[in-house]
Amino acid sequence: xxxxxxxxxxxxxxxxAETGINFTSSTRFSRGLTFIRTHTLFGQSPTRRIIxxxxxxxxNADSQKIAFLLRKQWTLYSVTPMxxxxxxxxxxxxxxxxxxxxxxxQKGLAVEVGNDLGIKVTLSTFxxxxxxxxxxxxxxxxxxxxxxxxxxNAEDKVVWSGWFCCISGDDLLESVPEDFTCLSLxxxxxxxxxxxxxxxxxxxxxxxxxxxxxxxxxxxAWMAAMWTGCKVxxxxxxxxxxxxxxxxxxxxxxxxxxxxxxxxxLWDTVQKTPGEVTQEEVNLFMDCLYSHFHRHFKxxxxxxxxxxxSTSIASAHCDGNIKILHSKHLIGVLMLLTELAISQxx
Amino acid sequence: MDETVAEYIRRTVLKIPRHEIMEMxxxxxxLSKTQLQTINMHQIxxxxxxxxxELCEVITSIVNDQTMSNSHNFVxxxxxxxxxxxxxxxxxFNLADFKxxxxxxxRSALKNVTINFREYEDNATWIRIAWGTQYTKPNQYKxxxxxxxxxxxxxxxxxxxxxxxxxxxxxxxASNYHDIxxxxxxxxxLDSLKDIVFKRYCQTFQTYxxxxxxxxxxxxxxVDPRIIQVNKREKERIQSVNQEVFGEGxxxxxxxxxxxxxxxxxxxxxxxxxxxxxxFRCVVKFSSPHLLEALKSLAPAGxxxxxxxxxxxxxxxxxxxxxxxxxxKGILSASCLGP
Numbered sequence: 001x002x003x004x005x006x007x008x009x010x011x012x013x014x015x016x017a018e019t020g021i022n023f024t025s026s027t028r029f030s031r032g033l034t035f036i037r038t039h040t041l042f043g044q045s046p047t048r049r050i051i052x053x054x055x056x057x058x059x060n061a062d063s064q065k066i067a068f069l070l071r072k073q074w075t076l077y078s079v080t081p082m083x084x085x086x087x088x089x090x091x092x093x094x095x096x097x098x099x100x101x102x103x104x105x106q107k108g109l110a111v112e113v114g115n116d117l118g119i120k121v122t123l124s125t126f127x128x129x130x131x132x133x134x135x136x137x138x139x140x141x142x143x144x145x146x147x148x149x150x151x152x153n154a155e156d157k158v159v160w161s162g163w164f165c166c167i168s169g170d171d172l173l174e175s176v177p178e179d180f181t182c183l184s185l186x187x188x189x190x191x192x193x194x195x196x197x198x199x200x201x202x203x204x205x206x207x208x209x210x211x212x213x214x215x216x217x218x219x220x221a222w223m224a225a226m227w228t229g230c231k232v233x234x235x236x237x238x239x240x241x242x243x244x245x246x247x248x249x250x251x252x253x254x255x256x257x258x259x260x261x262x263x264x265x266l267w268d269t270v271q272k273t274p275g276e277v278t279q280e281e282v283n284l285f286m287d288c289l290y291s292h293f294h295r296h297f298k299x300x301x302x303x304x305x306x307x308x309x310s311t312s313i314a315s316a317h318c319d320g321n322i323k324i325l326h327s328k329h330l331i332g333v334l335m336l337l338t339e340l341a342i343s344q345x346x
Numbered sequence: 347m348d349e350t351v352a353e354y355i356r357r358t359v360l361k362i363p364r365h366e367i368m369e370m371x372x373x374x375x376x377l378s379k380t381q382l383q384t385i386n387m388h389q390i391x392x393x394x395x396x397x398x399x400e401l402c403e404v405i406t407s408i409v410n411d412q413t414m415s416n417s418h419n420f421v422x423x424x425x426x427x428x429x430x431x432x433x434x435x436x437x438x439f440n441l442a443d444f445k446x447x448x449x450x451x452x453r454s455a456l457k458n459v460t461i462n463f464r465e466y467e468d469n470a471t472w473i474r475i476a477w478g479t480q481y482t483k484p485n486q487y488k489x490x491x492x493x494x495x496x497x498x499x500x501x502x503x504x505x506x507x508x509x510x511x512x513x514x515x516x517x518x519x520a521s522n523y524h525d526i527x528x529x530x531x532x533x534x535x536l537d538s539l540k541d542i543v544f545k546r547y548c549q550t551f552q553t554y555x556x557x558x559x560x561x562x563x564x565x566x567x568x569v570d571p572r573i574i575q576v577n578k579r580e581k582e583r584i585q586s587v588n589q590e591v592f593g594e595g596x597x598x599x600x601x602x603x604x605x606x607x608x609x610x611x612x613x614x615x616x617x618x619x620x621x622x623x624x625x626f627r628c629v630v631k632f633s634s635p636h637l638l639e640a641l642k643s644l645a646p647a648g649x650x651x652x653x654x655x656x657x658x659x660x661x662x663x664x665x666x667x668x669x670x671x672x673x674x675k676g677i678l679s680a681s682c683l684g685p
Contacts, residue, residue: 238629248647250640252632259627266611266626292611292626296671297658298651299644 131168160190597638
């Protein structure tokens, strides 16, 4: 599957020609690796998905860190496996990345040698974000600006955050040799310029490739169906679908928001097998919504483009933005996103 | 002179580009020619604005034309005033009485308000109201604008939700009508709102034998060379039906329409789902820089049936863009009920 930026737009502003990664139809990584997706046909989305059990967050999960992930807008990227990444060297990586960020930021400015810009980068592990035991431990990267205040314990202000994770990435893990670390999903929050700098450092250091993870209308429909079906106890929100109408002179956006109880009732009648969702069920759910809309407005929503889905669990935009609202369903959402990231890499 | 008013004038003058200041001050028309001539335009803007403030001992009107012409920055709601049926309606509209009564009514409820009037040629009276509270001076930066056409029972108010009851009360007292209620019609474009309620747009007429007019001038369409066959008849049918329901000519400009649906869910018969007795609640919002033109182009683009639903085409006729749709008893189709 071609990367979405094949139309000339570079994902991180800096295409490193030396990585030599080729994303045409042969699934080939640099250094001549190949592997084949076991479950699905090349390029197609699966016909069925397992609904993860809730509360998969492992016991050692840091609840404060988890809370930090929620209710924030994250931009999604898929990352190819990283070569010779070591969890033991995180301090060293922090130091190198700090220096790199500082030099990049200072480009073009005349600065004293050794001047402390006040930017500090930390890499740390993020325990508890795992789907299966084979999953690699998640990594959190934070850029903080050192506080200008004179006293000792003044807190640094986090200006940018990014984290790598891989939830139930079994397919990829099976066929990847030892030297590689699979953390296929990358989420970033903060200035685009920092994302580009951090991404290019990782690309250079670990010979991997970042690319923007866009979400197709088909996958957005899956999210709408799966997330509407999740049981939520607090902060219940409507299921909202936003459609953009193409090919007309004036742009038109249609927001279709359904009362959460009614949306769930509809989904419960559609879904037959507990614990599993099929493509037919998703299609039926969407067709029901489309036909109810058509009955009133005589407009075919199926001819328009689904661009955003919002539910009580999470909201996702086709440009590759996500906001997760409930910690209980965090792993489930990440599992789905990991799957999309992996299928984009191939 | 009031401190906050002085500050407001000073800031407004500072915002104007230097070469336009004299022009603006002249159009504002509250400083005399001699006063204007005394202002030294060759000093820094700070000093110019300070001089202007000093010259303004009495402010007759803070309303300036620049604000007026930027009327597209506000979201206007409409209030329609019921015509009085008992005959207490005054025959001739007296502007002076209206102003006096309006001020008196509003001031009796709230001491800290700044009220200014301005009349325009098209019989429109603009009222600018800056609101304060019992303890604070009026906030000049968040003023409400009211546009009243004396020959019509319509008033347009720029949005300020919590002040509307007070405002309506004052309007009723001043204009001598019985009642006032808010219409479900909002837009950023004041002229379009006027077009809709004054019925100035091109209306549609019901025809019972719809047939495309032969003599109509059809502009030659840009045909994609890859198309080898066109269902011309269907295309023309769609065009003519679309013209009928939307009317020819330009549609009034509104930016959004909202429908609160509380109808029963009814899928296709083969879907066999959700035979609930409860309505399927949803809210549908359409938004576009020019909504009605966008809706008009849907059927020709193949994304909607022709004719498109009357729920959409009735917006100008019903003069509303907020709807609540409930199930009509005994009939399967949904109808449009007011709140």
